[in-house]
Amino acid sequence: xxxxxxxxxxxxxxxxxxxxxxxxxxxxxxxxxxxxxxxxxxxxxxxxxxxxxxxxxxxxxxxxxxxxxxxxxxxxxxxxxxxxxxxxxxxxxxxxxxxxxxxxxxxxxxxxxxxxxxxxxxxxxxxxxxxxxxxxxxxxxxxxxxxxxxxxxxxxxxxxxxxxxxxxxxxxxxxxxxxxxxxxxxxxxxxxxxxxxxxxxxxxxxxxxxxxxxxxxxxxxxxxxxxxxxxxxxxxxxxxxxxxxxxxxxxxxxxxxxxxxxxx
Numbered sequence: 323x324x325x326x327x328x329x330x331x332x333x334x335x336x337x338x339x340x341x342x343x344x345x346x347x348x349x350x351x352x353x354x355x356x357x358x359x360x361x362x363x364x365x366x367x368x369x370x371x372x373x374x375x376x377x378x379x380x381x382x383x384x385x386x387x388x389x390x391x392x393x394x395x396x397x398x399x400x401x402x403x404x405x406x407x408x409x410x411x412x413x414x415x416x417x418x419x420x421x422x423x424x425x426x427x428x429x430x431x432x433x434x435x436x437x438x439x440x441x442x443x444x445x446x447x448x449x450x451x452x453x454x455x456x457x458x459x460x461x462x463x464x465x466x467x468x469x470x471x472x473x474x475x476x477x478x479x480x481x482x483x484x485x486x487x488x489x490x491x492x493x494x495x496x497x498x499x500x501x502x503x504x505x506x507x508x509x510x511x512x513x514x515x516x517x518x519x520x521x522x523x524x525x526x527x528x529x530x531x532x533x534x535x536x537x538x539x540x541x542x543x544x545x546x547x548x549x550x551x552x553x554x555x556x557x558x559x560x561x562x563x564x565x566x567x568x569x570x571x572x573x574x575x576x577x578x579x580x581x582x583x584x585x586x
Contacts, residue, residue, distance in 0.1 A: 325491045342385040342453050345555045346462035352562045353450045359566040360442045366418065366431055371438040373569050377562070378445035385453035392452065396444040400437060407436035456480050461543055470542035477543060482527060489522045 342349070356377050363370050382389040414429035450459065457477065464473040493515060568574075 325487055325494055342381070343554075344558050345549070345551060346454050346458045347466050348551075348555050348559045349450060349454050350459060350462050350466070352559060353446050355563055355566055356446050357443055359570045360439055360446075362570065363435070363439075365435040366428065367573075368431060368435040368438055370569070370573065371435060371442065373574050374438075374442050375445075376565070376569065378442065378449050381449045381453065382445075385449065387449065387452040392445050392448045395448055396441050399440045399444045403437045403440035406440075407433040410436070464543055474541060474543055481530075482523075485526055485530070486519070486523050489519055489526065493519060493522075 356374075360371065360374050363374070378392060379389050382392045410433045411427060411429035414427060414432070416428040417425050418428040418431045454462075460473045460477045463476075464470060497515070
């Protein structure tokens with residue numbers, strides 16, 4: 323069922339694929355730098371954003387995650403991006419491009435840019451989580467100096483989603499076992515189930531918290547000792563920062579100027 327698949331997917335993100343032997347702190351820094359580069363691209367230049375796909379494609383394949391997996395998951399952000407930019411083509415009819423004999427308005431250009439930004443940002447985060455693991459990301463941020471209360475809350479939210487899904491799965495199986503083949507239930511029953519889910523989740527979270535306190539939890543993650551940085555880590559960081567600067571400040575798409583010309 324869908325709840326069980328979601329739980330399996332969530333558990334798979336615990337430690338990541340670990341296909342990339344790079345310090346997790348540098349992976350977080352590179353991801354943040356990539357997001358800054360993507361979000362700083364002008365809305366009127368989606369051609370520059372197209373070249374930004376180099377990073378998620380290369381990293382997804384290098385880490386063993388596979389770009390197809392990342393691409394499919396990132397498409398879920400398109401409805402949100404569409405809602406944000408849907409009025410741009412309606413309100414802005416200023417000619418922006420000439421593609422052969424077709425004139426593209428500035429509204430459509432900015433709408434495409436918003437969609438590309440959303441997809442690229444989600445893909446970068448997915449690549450980081452899939453290749454590194456959510457727990458490793460939290461400990462890396464803690465070692466980088468972020469407040470323990472922030473990193474601990476991030477991990478606890480992630481863990482609580484798993485608890486909520488487990489309780490939902492248990493209730494769903496109980497409902498199916500006692501439903502005598504019924505596929506639909508009245509709204510009142512669904513309201514009762516949501517209330518029971520909340521109560522059971524809170525009670526289980528309380529037990530989990532008591533177990534953590536019994537094991538010496540003091541409000542911070544038990545981060546492992548950081549390993550020494552290698553030359554490969556610094557090369558990874560410097561290489562990607564240089565690549566982002568190249569993609570951001572050099573108009574590589576200008577080589578296609580004979581196809582797409584700015585409207586005069």
